[in-house]
Amino acid sequence: MKIIPCIIGFAGTLFIALQAGQAIAGGPAVVASIKPVHSLVAGVMTGIGEPELLVDGTASEHDYALRPSQAKALTQADLIFWVGPQLETFLIRPLTALAPSAGQVALSTSAGVQLLPVRDADTLREAQSVTDEKSHDMHIWLDPDNAAAMVREIAAQLQARDPGNATIYAKNAAALEVRLLASKHMIKARLDAMPTPPYMVFHDAYQYFEARFGLRPVAIISLDPERPPGAGRIRKLRRTILDANVACVFAEPQFEPRLIQTLTEGTPAKTAILDPLGAELHEGSGMYFMLLEQLAGSLTGCKAEITSETLPE
Numbered sequence: 001m002k003i004i005p006c007i008i009g010f011a012g013t014l015f016i017a018l019q020a021g022q023a024i025a026g027g028p029a030v031v032a033s034i035k036p037v038h039s040l041v042a043g044v045m046t047g048i049g050e051p052e053l054l055v056d057g058t059a060s061e062h063d064y065a066l067r068p069s070q071a072k073a074l075t076q077a078d079l080i081f082w083v084g085p086q087l088e089t090f091l092i093r094p095l096t097a098l099a100p101s102a103g104q105v106a107l108s109t110s111a112g113v114q115l116l117p118v119r120d121a122d123t124l125r126e127a128q129s130v131t132d133e134k135s136h137d138m139h140i141w142l143d144p145d146n147a148a149a150m151v152r153e154i155a156a157q158l159q160a161r162d163p164g165n166a167t168i169y170a171k172n173a174a175a176l177e178v179r180l181l182a183s184k185h186m187i188k189a190r191l192d193a194m195p196t197p198p199y200m201v202f203h204d205a206y207q208y209f210e211a212r213f214g215l216r217p218v219a220i221i222s223l224d225p226e227r228p229p230g231a232g233r234i235r236k237l238r239r240t241i242l243d244a245n246v247a248c249v250f251a252e253p254q255f256e257p258r259l260i261q262t263l264t265e266g267t268p269a270k271t272a273i274l275d276p277l278g279a280e281l282h283e284g285s286g287m288y289f290m291l292l293e294q295l296a297g298s299l300t301g302c303k304a305e306i307t308s309e310t311l312p313e
């Protein structure tokens with residue numbers, strides 16, 4: 001029963017493309033690393049094709065193992081979009097092994113992307129002890145202005161690979177930029193109208209969102225998302241929760257929730273989920289916008305209290 005609307009939809013797309021005198025067949029094979037990047041790429045490719053997503057569900061961008069089918073998709077891709085080697089470290093080796101003909105686009109180097117320095121988890125000032133190649137925070141996608149710069153880069157790369165569809169990529173990118181601007185204004189108005197209570201986040205993934213919208217956490221729990229904090233740090237954080245009247249401690253679907261329960265037990269702080277990747281959101285061009293709205297909602301409401309049902313063990 002679902003085939004008929006699908007055929008009509010495809011025929012409609014084909015008709016519009018043929019009317020405009022443009023090719024849609026044979027779009028490039030594209031792979032995107034994380035869901036927010038995939039969403040922006042899918043938006044630029046609307047009407048032409050769909051990129052393949054690597055890091056899905058509650059998997060973390062910092063620690064991922066490619067499935068064999070994904071490793072194969074990488075070898076067959078015309079274009080691979082990722083943030084860069086400082087974020088998706090799991091991609092460094094497979095991408096190095098690929099033929100030079102595969103286009104690899106590290107979006108953190110796109111023109112117009114503003115990079116912020118890595119922060120110290122306690123002082124929230126620029127960290128002093130980081131090496132040069134790790135000196136920038138790579139969670140660049142949570143600033144909608146960075147997303148707009150990434151969209152321009154994605155469109156330019158697709159146009160270079162697939163010039164027959166260049167007009168479609170340009171139109172899609174222009175529409176996305178308009179929507180990104182509208183989304184930024186809407187979220188700013190929402191956050192201005194409802195101040196966030198003092199909060200603590202699991203790992204420092206939200207600096208770009210915070211910088212764009214004038215927010216600031218009390219502290220960051222994890223110094224390194226790949227290593228859990230030790231007992232001494234947990235004691236220190238529990239003291240901070242009480243001293244700074246932290247109202248909300250955010251867990252992430254990508255990491256162990258029991259730590260957050262240990263931290264907040266016996267304190268007035270509530271626990272909730274903040275998700276930089278949109279683990280529960282359906283992939284596609286609308287996902288990026290839902291991700292920003294979801295973050296704004298979680299930060300203002302300290303909503304979605306964690307239970308054993310809502311997070312994986």
Ligand SMILES: [Zn+2]
Pocket residue numbers: 061062139203204205225276
């Ligand atoms: Zn992260």
